[in-house]
Amino acid sequence: MNYFLRMGWIATQVALVPIWVIAQDAPVAPTDTYSPVTADTENTQADVQAAAPTEGTAATQTVATTVAPDEEKQPLSECMPACRAGFLCHRGMCVSACNPPCSSGFVCTAAAQCVADTNGPPPPSSVATAQYADQMARREQARKERLELRMKYRKAPRFMLATVLGIGGIGDDLDMMAYMTPSLGFKMNFIDTVGFQIRAGGMLGLVDLGLSSTDSYGDEDTSEPIGFGGFYAEGGVFFGPFGRFYIGPIGWFSYTKPFDEYITFDGFRYGAPDEIDGPLGGGGLDMGIRVGKREQIDIHWRIRSTFTTSMPFALEGGVAFHFMQD
Secondary structure (H helix, E strand, O other): OHHHHHHHHHHHHHHHHHHHHHHHHOOOOOOOOOOOOOHHHHHHHHHHHHHOOOHHHHHHHHHHHHOOOHHHOOOOOOOOOOOOOOEEEEOOEEEEOOOOOOOOOEEEOOOOOEEEOOOOOOOHHHHHHHHHHHHHHHHHHHHHHHHHHHHHHHOOOEEEEEEEEEEEEEOOOOEEEEEEOOEEEEEEEEEOOEEEEEEEEEEEEEEEEEEEEEEOOEEEEEEEEEEEEEEEEEEEEEEEEEOOEEEEEEEEEEEEEEOOOEEEEOOEEEEOOHHHOEEEEEEEEEEEEEEOOOOOEEEEEEEEEOOOOOOOEEEEEEEEEEEOOO
16 A cells, blocks of 8 residues: 555656646746835935936936037038148148149149249259259369469479480391480470470490391391480470460470490490480481379470481480479
8 A cells, every 4th residue: 555655645646747847947927915115125225226217317418419519510621720721621631723733843832833942952853963064163162273373383384304215226237226314404485385394314235236247157237235324405495285285386406425445246335326425416206295283294295316327216204393483
């Protein structure tokens, strides 16, 4: 009996479980249960109303935020402060009144015209032009100063220390001669393009003397050098400098003696050429350029001759340094 009662009680419990689960999921209906209002309840309700404003309060706040004073009722496209002359206000921004905009170095006027900007910096092209013009002006000024300095000293008396190297042919056989003439001189311009010069000094050189002999083996040709020394002087008129170049005729005179009166070759004695044993004179053409700030360095070259077979030609080149008073 107890066994059947226990089994019946278990079956009843199993049948009530689904009903209990459904009851838990069902919504709970509101009740009108009366709850007495106390002082604590009134304070709690006041706090809730203060934290969560009513619909009317929210509307009031919305109106307050959208309504602005009279001075803020201006259109949004107006620029504050107003745009300066040559600009227009567009969507709250100042833009150029000129369309298309003015190029660099120009400004837009109130009449919407592009004019040169006289107050602002010049355009890049103008800057480059101005710099180039300034550079050329400084170069021209420096050139004028150099020219004035040269012209200032051009007519100044000049004492020269010069040396000349030359080669030439002498005699009927044109025996080759090499020589040098260190000297002192004087040079001066009468006017800017005409002057005169003189110089005098020593002369040292060698002549390559051609020799020949005949024996049982035939003719034999050779050459032997012979040295000489002496005095040399020249003078002349020159024209220039034209820029820095000058040219002019010269007259010259030399008196030389051989270091050996004769040389011996193959048992024969040969005397020194007459062209280096005694006086010799002639003319020539001198030319050159002057360099330096005061034209104090003279680089020149010339051709000389006796206009006879004694010395048909001689080619020379040299340099001279001028000493002058400042």
